[in-house]
Amino acid sequence: MRRRVVVVIFDGFQLLDLAGPVDVFETASLFAQEGGYRVEVAAVRVGAVAAHGGIAIDAAIALREVEGPVDTLLVLGGLKIPDCVDDRELVEQIARLAHVSRRVASVCTGAFLLAEAGLLNGRRATTHWMAAADLGHRYPATTVDANPIYIRDGEVWTSAGVTAGIDLTLALVAEDHGHALARKVARGLVVYLHRPGGQDQFSTPMRAGTPRTEPLRELQAFIDANPADDLSVPALARRAGMSERHFSRIFTNQTGVSPGRYVERSRADAARRLLESTGHPLDRIASLSGLGTPETLYRVFRRHWRISPGDYRRRFQTQEN
Template identity: 60%
Template sequence: MMGTMSQRVVIVVFDGFQLLDMAGPVDVFNAARHLVRPPCYEVVPTALRAGTVRTGDGISVVVETALDDIEGPIDTLVVAGGFDVAEHLADAALLDGVARLSRMARRTASVCSGAFVLAEAGLLDGKRATTHWLLLDELRRRFPSVTVERDALYVNDGGMWSSAGVTAGVDLALALVAEDHGHSLAGDIARGLVVYLHRPGGQSQFSRVLSVRTPQSAALRELQVWIDSHPDDDLSVPALARRANMSERHFSRVFTDQVGVPPGRYVELSRTDAAQRLLERTDDSLASVARQVGLGLPQTLHRVFVRHLHVSPSDYRRRFRTKDI
């Protein structure tokens, strides 16, 4: 646990950043300021230029200190993310500035797609990291030297922190406070903000598991639609190959090449996706849900959910059910 000397937290933003990526961590650090005397954190937002920075949400914020004017020491460097982050990955001034600040910081962190900025600046080479579940594959593809953690809400690898999407920045900031000042303070902040100190489950529970490629073949696209709309039918490879008028071997090869996953895995993902919708929108029993999506037994439904979403069907329903029961 660190002492109560003020720790400077520098948060890097850019045009198009997501407001909550900054606001979530700021609220956590600001809550700690109110609970510890003397105040334990000083938060300094920065951007390439001082002045107005427009968020991707259409709201403008005023940054008083330009990135080049930030000098050490820095306790924690945080890089926000945003839908437009790709537009900034070729900005040498931003990348060089982030790398410079990181060298002065005790630890460096990213929220959501801010991980792409850290990776492009070379700060995640050989490190474990995470980002929003929709961007995990892109982070792995673009930066093969980074070990991408798919289900983590946040990752710490040798003082290089990264978090999953958007609100996971709050989870990240709480973990940083806990590291600095203990879990008791972090718990008090979590209660005040009405959030979990340790959110149950990882980020997979928030994703739609059916994120696969659309095949080039019109016949396979039609077959995908048929699979998704007939989860309780015979979706074995022999049955699907017959429907596609192909041999089993040829069908499996072509389907895997064009969709990105083997047909058996696609079927399981499709059935999981169908089960998610039923659990969210109906009060059908787990046995009924399992039958309707072609998984047969509640035990099979449970195994599939744990494998793909890392939560049980019952837990998923409690967290995401949209119908009053």
């Protein structure tokens, strides 16, 4: 018996959110000695559904016509998710089908549709790092963690941005057929079975809030532009013309992080840019970024991105360097 997978698409869905998981399921079916998967693509209406970028995919069945049982209900993401959560029929059909599905999963911003359908209430979930704050704000009953590549909470699975749908689907295959088959599928598709590190390694610099007052905005810009300077609380308080206690309180209140935490983030981002754009050795990177030593550089990278500076450079350094 093949496991039935129903994939939910909508106008503006992310094409890679569909292609990645479907290729994993189909490759697993090819390699499996028995069973495998039968993938059905469904939408609110039967017919062509345009992905972001205009490529049309045929939805062979309308969601209202899908009857259980379903093994896996997989909801995709896309840039038009804010519009999609207002599509009552789409959300109601996802909620209905969740009750006849053994498990429910989302790729990227598909988590918004699961949350709108009430499926993430009281659960931990993830989504694309750029959308994580918005998901948490819109759906406070959901505990949002922006770093993991995927999260399982009971029989509800959510994944991070775009290609993380491949990681998620490999985990589903491993649950169904064992890690040996999942590993074979990963090798066949030339991807990691367990991707090292989390989603944070792909995100833009870790920004705190922008201060409301001009002196602190200028000080924030100074910190970012001069990571190797003395950025201790006493030095920053003198530059701001405040007592250390008052400065720490005001800075934390206006940015959401303490001065020390902000300085570490700023220096970590400076180090990351240097790793991407230069061939400097790690001791030079540590010095220029204000982190001091390669040991501190390593600890900061492990703390923020769960990978080493060397691994980060190998993945993200531009070709010409």
